[in-house]
Amino acid sequence: MRTYILAAAAANILLCSAQNSAQLIRDPGVYGPPLELVHLYYDQFPTGIAVSSTGRLFSNYPGGLDPNNTNNGSNGRYTIAELTGNTTESAYPSVAINSPPGGAINYTTYPPSGAGYSNYFIGSQSIVIDAANRAWILDTGRVETPNGTLVPASYGGPKLVGIHLNNNTIFQTIVFPTTVAFSDSYLNDVRFDLRPNITASGKGVAYITDSSVEGRNGIITVDLGTGQSWRHLDGNMAVRPESQWLAYLWGVPLYSFNPGRPFGYSTFGADGIALSADGATLYWKSVAGRYLYSIPTARLRDNSATSEVLAQAAINNHGQTGITDGMETDMNNGFIYHGNMEQNAISFYNPANGTDSLFVRDPRINWVRIQRDTVDTMSVSTNGYLYFTCNQLAFGTGFYPGTDRRQKPFALFRVKLPNNGTKVILT
Ligand SMILES: *[C@@H]1O[C@H](CO)[C@@H](O)[C@H](O)[C@H]1NC(C)=O
Ligand SMILES: *[C@@H]1O[C@H](CO)[C@@H](O)[C@H](O)[C@H]1NC(C)=O
Ligand SMILES: *[C@@H]1O[C@H](CO)[C@@H](O)[C@H](O)[C@H]1NC(C)=O
Ligand SMILES: *[C@@H]1O[C@H](CO)[C@@H](O)[C@H](O)[C@H]1NC(C)=O
Ligand SMILES: *[C@@H]1O[C@H](CO)[C@@H](O)[C@H](O)[C@H]1NC(C)=O
Ligand SMILES: *[C@@H]1O[C@H](CO)[C@@H](O)[C@H](O)[C@H]1NC(C)=O
Ligand SMILES: *[C@@H]1O[C@H](CO)[C@@H](O)[C@H](O)[C@H]1NC(C)=O
Ligand SMILES: *[C@@H]1O[C@H](CO)[C@@H](O)[C@H](O)[C@H]1NC(C)=O
Ligand SMILES: *[C@@H]1O[C@H](CO)[C@@H](O)[C@H](O)[C@H]1NC(C)=O
Numbered sequence: 001m002r003t004y005i006l007a008a009a010a011a012n013i014l015l016c017s018a019q020n021s022a023q024l025i026r027d028p029g030v031y032g033p034p035l036e037l038v039h040l041y042y043d044q045f046p047t048g049i050a051v052s053s054t055g056r057l058f059s060n061y062p063g064g065l066d067p068n069n070t071n072n073g074s075n076g077r078y079t080i081a082e083l084t085g086n087t088t089e090s091a092y093p094s095v096a097i098n099s100p101p102g103g104a105i106n107y108t109t110y111p112p113s114g115a116g117y118s119n120y121f122i123g124s125q126s127i128v129i130d131a132a133n134r135a136w137i138l139d140t141g142r143v144e145t146p147n148g149t150l151v152p153a154s155y156g157g158p159k160l161v162g163i164h165l166n167n168n169t170i171f172q173t174i175v176f177p178t179t180v181a182f183s184d185s186y187l188n189d190v191r192f193d194l195r196p197n198i199t200a201s202g203k204g205v206a207y208i209t210d211s212s213v214e215g216r217n218g219i220i221t222v223d224l225g226t227g228q229s230w231r232h233l234d235g236n237m238a239v240r241p242e243s244q245w246l247a248y249l250w251g252v253p254l255y256s257f258n259p260g261r262p263f264g265y266s267t268f269g270a271d272g273i274a275l276s277a278d279g280a281t282l283y284w285k286s287v288a289g290r291y292l293y294s295i296p297t298a299r300l301r302d303n304s305a306t307s308e309v310l311a312q313a314a315i316n317n318h319g320q321t322g323i324t325d326g327m328e329t330d331m332n333n334g335f336i337y338h339g340n341m342e343q344n345a346i347s348f349y350n351p352a353n354g355t356d357s358l359f360v361r362d363p364r365i366n367w368v369r370i371q372r373d374t375v376d377t378m379s380v381s382t383n384g385y386l387y388f389t390c391n392q393l394a395f396g397t398g399f400y401p402g403t404d405r406r407q408k409p410f411a412l413f414r415v416k417l418p419n420n421g422t423k424v425i426l427t
Contacts, residue, residue: 031345032360033416038387040087040409044069044077045396048189048326049387049412050127050135052165057083057387057412058092058135063104063123063143064150064186065393071121072103079104079124080137087409093168097121104143105151113183114141116154118175121161130192130204134171137161138190138208141181148259148397150213152183160190160206160222174222180229184214189326191275191282194224198279198301201225205301207282209270215240217269219284221300230303232311233295239270241288247323247394248342254394257402266399272327276351277334283349285324285338292318292336292349292356321349321356325393328386330421337386341365346388346415360415365390384421385414 044061045068051057061079063069071079078091078098091098100120106113114122126138141157144150158181162172181187188211194204203225210218210231218234233239244265247254256266268287275282275297283294299311322340329336335348337359345361389412395405 029344030362031358033418035360035362035364035413035415036385037411038414039083039412041089041389041391041412042087042409043089044081045393045406046389046391046410046412047393048126048128049389050129051385051387052129052135053133054165055383056165058127058129059083059089059389059412060124060127060137062125062140064125064140065144065398066396067144067146067148069123069143070104071098071100071123072105079121079139080127083412093163093170097170105145106154109154111149112145112151114143114151114153114157116141116156118156118159118173122153122157125187126189128190128192129165131194133165135163135165136190136192136206137163138187140185140187142186153181153185154183158185158187160208162224172224172227174224174227174229176220176229180220180231181210182212182216184212185210185216186212187220188271189273191273192224193275193279193297195279198297199223199225205297207273207275207297207300209239209273209284211269211271211287213267213269215267215269217241217286219270219282219295219300221303232300232308233270233315236312236315238291238293238315238317239284239286241265241267241269241286242290245288249394253400255400257397257399259402263400263402272324272338274327274329274336274338276336277329277331281351283318283327283329283336285321285327287323287325290320290322292321292324292338294318318349318351318354319356322347326388330386330417332419332421333417335359335418335421339388341394346386359418364411364413384417386417387412387414389413 045066046059048060061069080092081089082092100115104122106115122141123143139159141153158176160174188209190208196202206222208220217239218231222229255263266288271287273284294316299314324338327338337348340347344365346359348359349356391410392406
């Protein structure tokens, strides 16, 4: 007994002197160029950010990820807004378009469904500015009921809406057929290639991820000239979530929470999307996955009889690059920037050497406890900054333990791109 006590005391002394004399290496927590705080969101819960060529800022607020993002026709709220000041936002392009009559949910169906209006925004998951400085709103047509149940879409809800920024008028609305946007699809993110020679109609194309947690994930191609759209890669493992996927944020595991059911695994499929600087390659990742994939865009534009088997044979797997929601590329470097939320970071994949690198790291990138969408849809402005929202999605009711632990404000940051990187201009 005495020997034991002496040994323990000696060990304590050693421990103390080691603590006093040694400077132990530790995680510095920060890396890369400084973050600049651009905007604080005190009202609704944002996901994406878009920056126009003149520096106008826009965000989307999906009712499909937060039932308090209401645009129900009576309260003047919005699913798309322009950021009008450091802490202020207003419905864009108008309150009226953001206010479907009777609300975004049709309660006369059983179960309740998304309202089937093609001329109103229902629940937007993305706003993106194209190379012609026009805004495009991607509407999932789906929102959550007050108890957090995601309703199915109705025809008219899922659509792509183009707006001229100079006069804020809608110039095109492409409504997706129910064979392209299923009632349980979740149209998540979109990229544009306006080069006239890639389609017969000459107006360019859009590529869209379907991240549906219910499971029919795929990539949709839209001909902006004809308005026609089609799907590829349905069911391929590259667009599906990985089975029993579990991410950690601040050390805490992100089990998914669904009202009235046991905890499970999150099943978000293909979500973040980025078009290479030359428009020839589309990159994407599933949220519930660690692998980065790409495909030659020619395989997505092809809709001939054998196009699906050719598309599935053309997928490239670039290996693991962490946990990501939003992705973006730049012009000068050709890097594929992506959130790396488990590392409180944004990283980039360099196609030229096939490896992933750390770009910027900061504890504010996952500011409050558990976070999935630390970095959501990112947009590279024309003046060489990467903008990104920190929206604390993983602290919301969709994840263990199912209570709302988010703390306002949500934040918009920007960070200077390396080597004068700029927005990709494909015209
Ligand atoms: C919605 O807002 C109410 C009232 O502020 C709050 O009690 C509730 O927790 C919020 N729900 C979600 C899912 O954020
Ligand atoms: C619209 O949302 C507000 C809360 O923002 C709520 O008080 C009101 O009851 C809702 N109206 C409808 C028709 O759902
Ligand atoms: C608010 O925005 C203005 C530009 O509109 C900027 O000059 C100012 O620094 C911002 N203030 C804060 C506290 O970020
Ligand atoms: C709501 O559902 C009913 C029944 O299917 C349908 O007749 C009506 O057009 C729907 N309303 C909207 C706005 O989608
Ligand atoms: C808005 O601007 C676009 C682009 O300049 C133009 O083609 C269109 O006619 C304008 N629409 C209206 C309603 O003024
Ligand atoms: C479209 O034209 C550009 C030159 O403007 C060329 O580099 C590119 O290869 C062409 N793309 C296709 C798909 O033909
Ligand atoms: C949530 O609300 C919807 C629509 O009101 C209802 O159909 C569903 O049963 C509710 N679910 C739970 C788990 O309470
Ligand atoms: C790949 O390229 C990037 C960008 O130039 C560089 O930072 C990184 O170190 C390279 N990776 C390797 C393993 O050489
Ligand atoms: C970035 O652009 C500035 C101004 O045009 C130039 O002086 C600088 O050399 C450029 N830096 C790099 C790394 O290309």
